[in-house]
Amino acid sequence: MHSAHLTRRLMIAGTFGLVCARKGVAQTTSDSIPSSLPAKASRTxxxxxxxTKHCPPGVEGNGEGIAVFEMDRQTGVLTPVTTFTDIASPSFIVLSQDHRxxxxxxxxxxxxxxxxxxxxxxxxxxxxxxxxxxxxxSSGGAGPAHLSVHHSGRYVLVANYNGGCVAVLPIRPDGSLGEVTDVVHNSGPRQPERAADNPQGNxxxxDHSGSHPHMISSDPSGHFVLADDAGLDRIYVWHLNLATGKLEPAAKPYYDMTPGSAPRHFVFSPNGKLIYNLCxxxxxxxxxxxxxxxxxxxxLQSVSTVTSHFRGSTLAAEIIISANGKFLYASNRLGDSLAVFTIAEDGTLKLQDEAWMHADYGRAMMLDPSGSFIFCANQRSDTVTSFKVDPxxxxxAFTGQFTPVGSPTTFAFLDTVG
Structure with a gap:
């Protein structure tokens, strides 16, 4: 799908019964997005x-910016509202804790x-x-791949994948960002391109040519900041000095993962005492x-995101956990599957299903605020697919719904108020 056609395609109802888009909703390149949503007490x-076209080398960018949809809470259908186009390749987005x-x-x-x-x-x-x-x-380094808001709400943390560094950006009282207060470059021995325990036929x-931080986030308590370095096969752990915005190494500054495994993203259990790291x-x-x-x-445990009968190439991409901490989900690119795990009382996992993503290169995933649906961003198919979740x-269960979006890679959800 070419980016020039994004707006036209967003205004067309999907093949599987998508709600028709409202007529007359246009894109804007200004600094604000006018709302065209119907008046309701609350909506998602x-x-x-x-x-977008302005993207990393080797990537086909068909998107036009940040696409905005309204979600039907009963069906999960995404109805297009508008697109904010004044931004280059927003491949990861995040809301502040207060959603302001x-x-x-x-x-x-x-x-x-x-x-x-x-x-x-x-x-x-x-x-x-x-x-x-x-x-x-500035993100403080080249090719940022992930960002998060620190538990304190005072800093944005950035993982600069190509730059081999992580950075800290202060949040001003009005929500705007200041210049970086710290940049940390990781270093370590060269790791193999493939892990010894790869799925058969992978x-x-x-890329293990050097440091490639792929995610950075504070733990639920806010006492520590962790980063997955997919190039060095390590988890780094720091304290964040809230007064200075500087990262200070923890007593044990990093943990080595399986050589070549490329730790990418992680999630914590609701109580913050378990961490699930996706390689x-x-x-x-x-x-x-x-x-x-x-x-x-x-x-404690290592478990595959593909079933034992799988053969072929795959790269895991995203990991999410249900709000009640009972279920875990992971996406597999190339294999185009979504792994469903149950979480035992001791926090260990059991793979209960591997579902087809119904599109190509399923990357980011996110549960909607109610936990009723999982949405998957299928980068190479230029579409978002969705699944109904049994609580x-x-x-x-696949909803049969496809939402056209150019080169999608990330989500954020907001329940409106007032």
Whole structure:
């Protein structure tokens, strides 16, 4: 799908009974998105980001920015509202804890003369989901791949994949961003391109040419900041000095993962005492205990995200956990599948299903605020697919719905108020 056709396609109802888009909703390149949503007491807004024409080398960017949808809470249907186009390749977006602000990285390496990417801050109107651009600053390194808001709400944390570094950006009182307060470059021995425990027939490789931070986030207590480095096969652990915005190594500054496994993304259990780390290269979830007092990590289990009969190339991409901590889900690119796990009382996992994504290169996933649906961003298919979730068993069922979005890679959901 060419990006020039995105708006036209967003205004067409999907093949499987999607609700028709409203007529007369146009894109805007201004700094704000006017709301065209119907008047309701409360509704669910879905923001979808992805790659645009201004994107990393080797990536086909068909998107036009941050696409905005309204989600039908009964069916999961996404109805297009508008698209914010004044941003390059917002391949990861996140809302602040109070949902007053949205932060979007630009996965580029030419924002400034230093060859950095960028992060843009938006104010969010919680009554209708409209956005107002506040400012854009350097991400502190090249090709940012992930960002999160620190538990304190005072800093944005950025993983610069191509730059081999993580950065800290202060959040000003109005939600805008200041210049970086710290940049940390990781270093370590060269790791193999493939893991020894790869699924049989996996020809895919992960870039182990150097440090490639793929995710950074604080633990639920906010005492520690963790980062997955997919290039060095390590989990890094820091304290964040809230007064200075500097990252200080924990007592044990990093933990080595399986060589070549490429740890990519992680989630914590609701109580913050378990961490589930998704490794891209060997498509494994590593279950570990986490000590909120010391930041210590101790591995408990390694489980595959593909069934035992799978053969071929695959790269795991995203991991999410249900709000009640009973179910875990992981996406597999190339294999185009969604793994469904049950979580036992001791936190260990059991793979109960591997569902077809119904599209190509399923990457990001997210549960809607109610936990009723899982949405999957299928980058190479230019579409979002969705699954209905059984709250009692965690099982999923394809809704039959396809939402056209150019090169989608990330989600954020907002329940409006007022």
């Amino acid at each position: 807004i879905c923001f979808v980001g992805g790659y 602000f949205l932060y979007a990285l630009s996965e580029i390496s030419d924002y400034n003369k230093a060859g950095h990417g960028a992060v843009t801050a938006f104010a969010v109107d919680r009554s209708d989901g409209s956005l107002k651009k506040l400012n854009t600053v 020809f895919a490789v992960s 891209e290269q060997d498509s494994k979830v590593i279950v570990s205990s986490f000590d909120p007092a010391t930041g210590a990590i101790s591995n 009692h068993t965690g099982e999923i």
